[in-house]
Amino acid sequence: MAQPIDLTLEFYAPKAKADLDERELRIQLAAAYRLLDKFKMTDLIFTHLSVRLPGPEHHFLINPYGMMFHEITASSLVKIDIEGNIVGESEWPVNPAGFVIHSAIHAAREDLTCIFHTHTRYGIAVSALECGFLPISQFAMKFYNRVAYHDYEGVALELDERERLVKDLGDKKVMILRNHGLLTAGRTIPETFFLMYYLDRACEVQITAQSASTKLIIPSESVCEHAALQQNIEDENLGQLEWTALMRMLDREDPSYRH
Template sequence: MNAPEKLIVPSLQDRVSPEEWQTRVDLAACYRLVADFGWSDLIFTHITARVPGTEDQFLINPYGMMFDEITASSLVKIDLQGNKVEESPFPVNPAGFTIHSAIHAVRHDAQCVLHTHSLNGVAVSAQKEGVLPVSQQSIFVLSSLAYHGYEGVALNEDEKPRLVADLGEKTYLMLRNHGLLTLGKTIADAFVNMYVFEAACTIQVRAQSGGGELTMIPDTIVRGAQQAARQVTKAQGGMLAWPGLLRRLERKDPSFRT
């Protein structure tokens, strides 16, 4: 059996602004990291980022490409309706942009929207009480967490107002029976927020599997979590961890930068 051909994607670096290219590199890195951490669901979730200097243009994955194959040049530029705004040889999944477009349209503070269907995230999303204050990670999530009820596969435009109303100004959104979603002022922030969200869910599932009674963190500590988070990150958000995450990718496969 012949080995599958490696995808060759012409570079767009000289055809876009330096700001857009940097966003492309960071978003491609984010896709690779999601795959690296085991949060991807084959090709069936999306991470989107607003193109710098625009309010209605976004970058999304080429539909059908695995997350660990995505490069800066393979990302597709689309509008709020999920239509391509520049020529690309790659298809997009407009239906997959339904949730993202709803959020990008109203949350102009968010450059990036990251959505996963991870096993532990979906497991906790199916639990009636959702995220429990059982870990240090959970208190950061609980300080800015919203829930949205399951309405079937997210394809219907009329679900958008309810989704954004449930999200409000929060950073973390648990989509009931569906998965997790984070927002970020930067791509780095969205990724690190998802790392914390995923960790909180994983710890909760493992703690519950032990069968013993769980110790809950007091509400007074949960309410102080946002200030604690700023102290831990030195007010730099995800950018504090991002250079190290990029080095991790560089050691493994630097082709995300192409």
């Protein structure tokens, strides 16, 4: 007799590895930079991804300011502390706005270790809409009632904005920065990539649908919540299945990110 299909996919999903060391986190974060470049989610040398390192020091890794995402390698990532001081040696500075945004969340959210911030075309477009992010696609449903908003205050260079960023994010992992872009935060780098990839895809679908200039179909609240629970973004292994495939792809195409 044929075995029934496991509709939960739990059998197939790799488990998130706990307690990655600095070298492993460097490799994963460098891979994430390369993936954002591959999927055209970059803004020249701007925007930033970071991961908090294990230990009580609250050190985290972020991109060298001035390097394109396709150039970033594990060893080129810059280690800084929560005050913005570079730890160790680096020939590169750190984006001041990146420090403000990332230090705020790393200091306040012990449950999250990784943060992505992007300026994608469709993410910025949705961030400028009064209606905000709409549940009009299956991509979007996973974020139903799970998106925070932060109003635009100018380039994020003022330290006092950190308190408002954290307050607006609340207990969520996804935030739309009004007139600015997208932010996702997760327990792992694979999870944070998964959230950003599908948040941006949902924004692309929304802008494409709205450009048709006809009435949108928005499912009922109960259906939207049901779909969100089906695609549970609180799953502890979120993004792991996709990440293993993405790493294989990167290693086939250009494994230099590991250096």
